[in-house]
Amino acid sequence: MSSQAAPLRGPRAAKPVLRPGQRRNRRRARRAALLFISPWIAGFLIFTLWPVIYSAYLSLTDYDVINSPNFVGTSNYAELFEDPKTALSLRNTFIYTAISVPAHVVVSLLLALLLNRAGRSSGFFRTVFYLPKMTPPVAIGILVLLLFNGQNGLVNGFLGWFGIDGPAWTTDPSWIKPGLILMSLWTLGSSVIILLAALRDVPQELYDSAKVDGANSFQVTRSITLPMISGSLFFLVIINTIAGFQTFTEAYTAFFGSGNTTYSNDAALFYSIYLFQQAFEFLHMGYASAMAWVLFVIVLIVTVIQMVVSRRFVYYESGNNDG
Incomplete structure (x- = not known):
């Protein structure tokens, strides 16, 4: 069997070696960035993502706000297309x-x-x-x-x-x-x-x-x-x-x-x-x-x-x- 030559690859870029102080500064900067954007993250999760997920669940239920949601499957969608x-x-x-x-x-x-x-x-x-x-x-x-x-x-x-x-x-x-x-x-x-x-x-x-x-x-x-x-x-x-x-x-x-x-x-x-x-x-x-x-x-x-x-x-x- 003839052996196939392995494709040539360029040299990998060496990762810079960080000193302990530089690693500590980088972690501190990452924590500060997360702290600054945390209000937006919390607002997105609570007021956008969760309502979207919950509305998907409610679309499969019979819910009148007063009583607990009653799961009805795709009945709402079927009724919607007939309305x-x-x-x-x-x-x-x-x-x-x-x-x-x-x-x-x-x-x-x-x-x-x-x-x-x-x-x-x-x-x-x-x-x-x-x-x-x-x-x-x-x-x-x-x-x-x-x-x-x-x-x-x-x-x-x-x-x-x-x-x-x-x-x-x-x-x-x-x-x-x-x-x-x-x-x-x-x-x-x-x-x-x-x-x-x-x-x-x-x-x-x-x-x-x-x-x-x-x-x-x-x-x-x-x-x-x-x-x-x-x-x-x-x-x-x-x-x-x-x-x-x-x-x-x-x-x-x-x-x-x-x-x-x-x-x-x-x-x-x-x-x-x-x-x-x-x-x-x-x-x-x-x-x-x-x-x-x-x-x-x-x-x-x-x-x-x-x-x-x-x-x-x-x-x-x-x-x-x-x-």
């Missing part, structure tokens, strides 16, 4: 997310492009655009009723100046979600700031080369600006998609917390609102836990799909792209 209101809330949530996320990103990009050309005044406008982000979500829900009231709202009053008869934003099911989507643009200030920072990070040499080649503004935006800030755009798509699936406060305040029951608010019944109702109004905590885990799986699947698709469209300066 027509679950399907309704999921449909509303998907429609809202599918429209609000592109609208949010496109409007943020347009404002960021304008700010990038504003020169010295951009600092003032950055502050103006970001201030609405500080508005509490409950206040935004109240603003929905004030601005989009079909009879005396400010939006329909503004449209009336141009002879346009505005719709019944808060009572017509066809216009409830468009009104909420328009109102969601109130808080896009942080997205504008992120895109403005990305725009200012694009190398000026690329624009100079395009100008020498005779490219117009549209060509420069399509071939240089958008590819170079595609990472930031993708980040905004991800976080706004997750936020869209979890939308709750504004819609609940406007259509469920106001006490107005003279019209149907099924068009504003988002998945998170129905989950909240099951948990805290009907005390179906086990059923609500199952709903929460279904939402987690949906968001995870959508995010993974977006990550896979992004490989063809997102450019990272320090990495390689497939597209």
Whole structure:
């Protein structure tokens, strides 16, 4: 039998020999680091990890908060998929997310492009655009009723100046979600700031080369600006998609917390609102836990799909792209 030569290996890097004092200092530094992050570790374990694990258990039980949980297996999940209101809330949530996320990103990009050309005044406008982000979500829900009231709202009053008869934003099911989507643009200030920072990070040499080649503004935006800030755009798509699936406060305040029951608010019944109702109004905590885990799986699947698709469209300066 012919013997096979063993593969050559490079010399191993010798481990540095630490003196007793250095080892003691390293252990002391490790203990100090653990001490400093221990509040976060405790908070994560108590307020995040344990509730997540416990909710997984509750999703397999019949639990009304008052009595002890009664194990029912996957009955909650089976009931969930047969519940027509679950399907309704999921449909509303998907429609809202599918429209609000592109609208949010496109409007943020347009404002960021304008700010990038504003020169010295951009600092003032950055502050103006970001201030609405500080508005509490409950206040935004109240603003929905004030601005989009079909009879005396400010939006329909503004449209009336141009002879346009505005719709019944808060009572017509066809216009409830468009009104909420328009109102969601109130808080896009942080997205504008992120895109403005990305725009200012694009190398000026690329624009100079395009100008020498005779490219117009549209060509420069399509071939240089958008590819170079595609990472930031993708980040905004991800976080706004997750936020869209979890939308709750504004819609609940406007259509469920106001006490107005003279019209149907099924068009504003988002998945998170129905989950909240099951948990805290009907005390179906086990059923609500199952709903929460279904939402987690949906968001995870959508995010993974977006990550896979992004490989063809997102450019990272320090990495390689497939597209």
